[in-house]
Amino acid sequence: MMTGFNRKFFQWSFITAIFAWLYLPIVLLVVNSFNDSKYGHEWKGFTWKWYEKLFENEALVQAFLNSLLIAGLAATVATIIGTLMALAIHRYRFPLKGTASGMLFVVMMSPDIVLAITFLVVFIALGIQLGFWSLLIAHITFCLPFVVITVYAQLKGFDKHLLEAAQDLGASESRIFRLIILPLVFPAIIAGWLLSFTLSLDDVIISSFVTGPSFEILPIRVFSMVKVGVSPEVNVLATLLLIISLLLVTLSTLLLRRKY
Amino acid sequence: MIKPLFTFRYSVIALTLFWLGLFVLVPHVLVLIVSVLSPDPQHLVVWPLTLDSWARLFDPLYLEVFWYSLWLSGLTTLICLLLGYPFAWVLAQLPAWWRGVLLFLMIVPFWTNSLIRTYAIKLSLGNKGVVNSLLVGLGITDEPVELLYTPFAVVFGLVYVLLPFMVLPLVASFDKLDKHLLEAARDLGAGWWQRFRHVVLPLTMPGVIAGCLIVFLPAMGMFYVSDLLGGAKNLLLGNIIRNQFMVVHDWPFGAALSVALIMLMAMLLWLYFAANRRINRQGGLDDDGI
Numbered sequence: 001m002m003t004g005f006n007r008k009f010f011q012w013s014f015i016t017a018i019f020a021w022l023y024l025p026i027v028l029l030v031v032n033s034f035n036d037s038k039y040g041h042e043w044k045g046f047t048w049k050w051y052e053k054l055f056e057n058e059a060l061v062q063a064f065l066n067s068l069l070i071a072g073l074a075a076t077v078a079t080i081i082g083t084l085m086a087l088a089i090h091r092y093r094f095p096l097k098g099t100a101s102g103m104l105f106v107v108m109m110s111p112d113i114v115l116a117i118t119f120l121v122v123f124i125a126l127g128i129q130l131g132f133w134s135l136l137i138a139h140i141t142f143c144l145p146f147v148v149i150t151v152y153a154q155l156k157g158f159d160k161h162l163l164e165a166a167q168d169l170g171a172s173e174s175r176i177f178r179l180i181i182l183p184l185v186f187p188a189i190i191a192g193w194l195l196s197f198t199l200s201l202d203d204v205i206i207s208s209f210v211t212g213p214s215f216e217i218l219p220i221r222v223f224s225m226v227k228v229g230v231s232p233e234v235n236v237l238a239t240l241l242l243i244i245s246l247l248l249v250t251l252s253t254l255l256l257r258r259k260y
Numbered sequence: 261m262i263k264p265l266f267t268f269r270y271s272v273i274a275l276t277l278f279w280l281g282l283f284v285l286v287p288h289v290l291v292l293i294v295s296v297l298s299p300d301p302q303h304l305v306v307w308p309l310t311l312d313s314w315a316r317l318f319d320p321l322y323l324e325v326f327w328y329s330l331w332l333s334g335l336t337t338l339i340c341l342l343l344g345y346p347f348a349w350v351l352a353q354l355p356a357w358w359r360g361v362l363l364f365l366m367i368v369p370f371w372t373n374s375l376i377r378t379y380a381i382k383l384s385l386g387n388k389g390v391v392n393s394l395l396v397g398l399g400i401t402d403e404p405v406e407l408l409y410t411p412f413a414v415v416f417g418l419v420y421v422l423l424p425f426m427v428l429p430l431v432a433s434f435d436k437l438d439k440h441l442l443e444a445a446r447d448l449g450a451g452w453w454q455r456f457r458h459v460v461l462p463l464t465m466p467g468v469i470a471g472c473l474i475v476f477l478p479a480m481g482m483f484y485v486s487d488l489l490g491g492a493k494n495l496l497l498g499n500i501i502r503n504q505f506m507v508v509h510d511w512p513f514g515a516a517l518s519v520a521l522i523m524l525m526a527m528l529l530w531l532y533f534a535a536n537r538r539i540n541r542q543g544g545l546d547d548d549g550i
Contacts, residue, residue, distance in 0.1 A: 011350045015362065018347055022369050022423070025380035028390065032383075039388070085276045094273045103280040106288070109473075109525060113481030113498045117518045118287035120505065125290055141283045174268035204375045204484050205498070209505070219375050223484060226379045238376040245371040253364065 030242065033235035050232040057233060060221055064237070067201060067218035070132075074139035075196035081140065082147025082196075083189055087181065089148070090155045091163075108145040115142055116209035123210060130212030138210045139200045146199065147192035154188035155181070187255050194252040198245055288522075295515035313516040322500075329497045332411060332486075333479040336418040340426040340475045341468065343419070348430035348467075349460075352437070363431060370424040378485050381417045382408065385489070409491035417489045418479050425478070426471040433467025466539060469532045477525055497521065 033051070036044035055061060088094070089101060107115065119138045120130075128134050162184075166176050182189075204219040211220055218237070225231045296309050316322060351359050369377065384390045385407040392404040407413055437460065445455045461468075483498035490496075497517065504514030 011353075014346065015350060018343065018423075019362075019365060022366070022420070024390065025384045025420070026369055026372060026377065028383065029376070029380050081275060081279060084272045085279075088272045088276045092269055092273055094277075096277060099285070100276055100280050103284040107284055109477070109529065111477045111481040111498075111521060111525070113483070113501055114518050114521055114525075117501065117505065117514065118291050119283070121290045121294055121511075121515070122283065122287035137283060141279070144279075172268065177268065198371050202371070202373050204373075205481060208484075209502075219373065222373075222375055222379075223487075226375075226382065226488060230383070234376065234379055238372070238380070241376065242372050246368065249364075249368060249371050 026238070026242065029235045029238045032232065033239045035232075038232055039230055050236045054233045054236045059216070060225075060233060060237075063216045063218045063221040066215060070135050070139055070217060071197045071200040074136055074143055074200045075193045077136075078140045078143035078196045079147050079189055079193040082144045082192060083151050083185070085144065086148045086151035086155055086185075087177065090152055104145040104148055107142060108149075112142075112203070112205035116206040119206060120209045129214075130210055131214040134210040134212070135207060135215065135217065138206050139203065142203070142206060143196035143199050146195050147189075150192040150195065151185050151188045154185045158184050190255050191252045194248045194255075198248055201241070201244075291515045291518055294511055295519050297512050299510045299512050310512075313510075313512040316513055317516060317520060325495060325500060326497065329480065329495055329500065332414055332494065332496060333418070333476055336415050336422065336479045337426075337472050337476040339415065339419050340423050341472060344423060344426035344430055344471060345468070348427055348434050351427075351431055352434035359431075363428075366424050366427055374421045374482075375484055377421055378417050378488050381413075381420055382488050385413050385416065408489060409494075411490065411494050414486045414490035414494045414496070417485045418482060421482070421485065422475045422479060425474045429470040429474070430464065430467045433464040433470075437463050463539070466532070466536045469528075469535050473528050473532055476528070477521075480521065 031043075034046050034048070036047040036049070085100075085104070089097065115138075119134070119141070123130060123134045123137075128137070162180055163176060166180055171179070201218075204223065207217055207219055208223070211217060222234055222237065226234055295313055296311060298308060298310050298312070317326075351362055354362070386392070387404040387406075387408075389407075391407060395401045395405060396403065407416075441459050441463070442455055445459050450458070480496055481498035481501075483496055483502050486494050486496045486499055501514050501517045501521075504510045504517065
């Protein structure tokens with residue numbers, strides 16, 4: 001029988017080992033983004049030169065900006081549509097409602113590769129050229145279910161009598177939405193936006209199917225860079241993306257905590 | 261009174277149905293249709309309807325590749341479970357504050373681009389990477405071991421990228437676990453293994469299945485992980501599907517593969533809901549006797 005102390009020690013060693021394993025490769029990337037040695041096998045002194053090189057690489061910077069643009073737009077549109085969808089599913093009765101919820105569930109559960117195929121096929125069938133619009137529509141769609149469940153959870157939580165009172169006093173649906181529902185679910189809306197933004201920025205698989213030569217985004221560019229070998233610019237990109245993600249995650253955690 | 265058609269309510273409903281119909285339902289139906297059409301180099305797909313692509317799923321040549329990629333994804337899922345389960349269990353016993361902090365730390369790398377994390381693993385596993393430095397430094401091996409471009413590297417990378425997906429549902433199911441049941445089992449004289457086997461495991465089974473589901477399904481599709489870490493031989497189902505669409509231009513076969521993947525997903529989901537129902541019906545515990 002293990003003593004309490006031994007068991008505690010064992011548990012914490014296990015947790016520490018897992019976290020060391022999770023963080024070590026990322027920390028090495030960040031450290032190497034400042035390392036004068038190209039291959040990063042040893043520390044050759046602090047440098048900003050890879051950051052300079054990154055910003056000189058116009059195609060890469062453009063791809064980075066394109067990714068941020070898609071993520072920002074997709075998150076915004078997905079948040080608007082997703083909030084309205086959550087409202088429809090929570091508040092209204094309509095035909096095919098079960099099918100609609102089912103579709104959201106399918107998007108959430110399907111492996112990215114399957115979604116990627118379905119998007120590719122529908123864009124070709126509709127004659128939508130692969131590029132900006134196809135990327136935007138695909139990103140909006142795969143972000144939607146995450147906005148819907150975040151907002152829906154918040155909608156379920158609040159007092160129905162408020163809405164009934166407003167209705168009895170003659171407020172129209174759009175007025176109820178604007179003046180009561182929107183302010184009450186606002187934290188969830190922000191959280192949904194941030195989640196969508198990071199999901200969009202993180203996507204590789206779907207983007208690689210629905211992108212075209214006219215509009216290049218980061219994952220595709222990075223993929224071709226790291227496939228051939230080591231590139232210190234990727235370390236810099238990783239560091240920048242990590243900072244962006246950390247800011248967003250912290251922000252969303254703070255926002256969601258406020259309601260408790 | 262007849263309500264006008266362009267009210268707020270109807271617009272919202274119309275938008276919901278329009279978007280999900282056009283970009284989710286129709287595309288899935290289209291993929292199903294494509295899978296029974298004939299491939300054509302110029303027009304992607306042409307008539308007539310044929311089940312050739314479906315028949316090719318059972319071609320021994322492809323079956324071998326499928327089984328291998330399923331095996332890689334399955335092994336990834338198993339290792340995630342073996343690491344994630346004890347991790348979630350330990351987490352569940354910690355005070356709420358610590359649990360929150362550790363879960364947050366678990367999620368942070370999950371928000372870094374997974375392609376970049378895969379690249380990080382590629383660097384770590386290289387001949388002069390951290391892993392080999394450790395192996396040589398600790399005297400376990402004399403010279404660097406060839407780790408990259410092996411099945412080991414693919415599974416290592418997949419586990420690295422997907423572990424948080426396993427931990428989150430497990431933590432949620434441990435949260436729901438009623439600690440009094442464990443005390444009751446202890447008071448009734450159940451030993452460590454008996455408590456685990458008959459109380460903890462059945463009650464956390466929905467978390468186990470959910471975790472396995474959201475690790476296994478993406479693990480089959482992550483073609484970039486096997487591309488970067490596995491080389492040309494260690495293919496995932498995602499690589500095969502991608503090749504059909506992007507390289508060989510055999511859309512019907514690629515579509516048939518995707519539909520097969522969807523069917524597999526449906527089967528696993530059904531299993532999940534069945535397990536959940538079983539737990540709810542029995543009020544929690546398995547009744548096959550101790």
